[in-house]
Amino acid sequence: MYMTNSIIKLDHITHKYHHSVALSDVSLEVKQGEFWALIGPNGSGKSTLLRIILGLLKPTEGTIQLFGGPIDSFKQQQRIGYVSQKSNAFTTRFPATVLEVVRSGLTSKKGLFKRFTKEDEQRALDALQVVKMADYHGKSIGDLSGGQQQRVFIARALVSKPDLLIMDEPTVGIDRQNVESFYSMLSELNRDYGIAILLVTHEIDLVTQLATHIACLNRTIHFHGVHADYEKMSESELSGWYGHPVRRLHQKETERAR
Numbered sequence: 001m002y003m004t005n006s007i008i009k010l011d012h013i014t015h016k017y018h019h020s021v022a023l024s025d026v027s028l029e030v031k032q033g034e035f036w037a038l039i040g041p042n043g044s045g046k047s048t049l050l051r052i053i054l055g056l057l058k059p060t061e062g063t064i065q066l067f068g069g070p071i072d073s074f075k076q077q078q079r080i081g082y083v084s085q086k087s088n089a090f091t092t093r094f095p096a097t098v099l100e101v102v103r104s105g106l107t108s109k110k111g112l113f114k115r116f117t118k119e120d121e122q123r124a125l126d127a128l129q130v131v132k133m134a135d136y137h138g139k140s141i142g143d144l145s146g147g148q149q150q151r152v153f154i155a156r157a158l159v160s161k162p163d164l165l166i167m168d169e170p171t172v173g174i175d176r177q178n179v180e181s182f183y184s185m186l187s188e189l190n191r192d193y194g195i196a197i198l199l200v201t202h203e204i205d206l207v208t209q210l211a212t213h214i215a216c217l218n219r220t221i222h223f224h225g226v227h228a229d230y231e232k233m234s235e236s237e238l239s240g241w242y243g244h245p246v247r248r249l250h251q252k253e254t255e256r257a258r
C-alpha cells in the first residue's frame with residue numbers, strides 16, 4: 001500500500017461566500033507528529049478553512065487530501081478528533097458525568113443505542129488519564145471549570161485514538177493561568193503520543209512558543225513554516241498582515257508572567 005506521512009494537504013484553496021472571498025489560494029501541508037498553530041485576526045478565514053478540512057464545506061476552488069487520499073473518498077473519521085470553541089455552552093446544559101461525556105466519543109462508531117462495554121469504559125478512563133482528569137470521572141460535567149471541561153472534551157476526541165486533533169479556539173472563556181496549563185497539556189499530547197495538532201487561536205504568544213509549525217492567515221497565507229523562521233519575522237511584518245500592532249513576547253517574558 002502507498003504510505004505517506006501527510007495528514008492534511010491543501011492545494012490552492014479558494015473559497016467565496018456569494019461574491020466575498022473568504023480564502024484565496026491557500027496551500028498547506030500538515031504531516032504526522034506536527035503541531036500547527038493557525039493564527040489570524042477576526043474574519044481572516046480560519047473557521048472557513050477548518051470547515052473545509054472537516055468536510056463540512058466544499059471549497060470554490062482547490063483540492064484537499066486527508067491521510068494521502070482525496071477528501072471525497074475519506075471514510076476514517078475516527079482518525080480525526082475535533083474540539084470546537086462551543087463545547088462549554090453545550091456541557092452546562094447537558095446533565096452527564098465526565099465519564100459519560102468521554103465515552104460518548106465512541107457513539108459514532110457504535111451507533112446511538114448500542115450498549116457500552118467494560119472495555120469502552122476503560123478506553124474512556126485511559127483518555128481521561130492522558131488529559132490528567134481521571135480523578136474527576138464521576139463528577140457532573142456542569143460542575144467543572146471551563147478549563148477542566150475543555151480537557152474532558154479533548155479526552156472525548158481522543159477516545160477513538162485519532163492521529164490528528166483539530167481545535168477551533170478551544171480556550172475561549174478560560175482564564176489565563178488555566179489556558180497556559182491547557183496548552184502545555186496539548187504540547188505533551190503532541191510530543192509524547194505523536195498526535196498531530198491543528199490549533200486555531202488568537203493567543204499568538206502563548207501558542208507560538210509551543211507549536212512546531214505556524215501558519216499566519218488573513219484570507220491568504222502570509223507565512224507558514226517552522227517556529228524558528230516565524231521568530232525571524234519582524235514585529236512590523238507581523239503587524240502588517242495581522243492588521244493591528246502585534247508585540248512579540250519572548251520565552252523569558254512569558255516565564256516571568258507566570
Ligand SMILES: Nc1ncnc2c1ncn2[C@@H]1O[C@H](COP(=O)(O)OP(=O)(O)OP(=O)(O)O)[C@@H](O)[C@H]1O
Binds near residue numbers: 049
Ligand atoms: N456562512 C457565511 N456566509 C457568508 N459569509 C461568511 C459566512 N461565514 C463566514 N463568512 C465571512 O467569511 C469571512 C471569514 O470568516 P471566518 O468565520 O472563516 O473567519 P475567522 O477567521 O474564523 O473569524 P473569527 O476569528 O472572528 O472566528 C468573514 O468575512 C465572514 O464574514
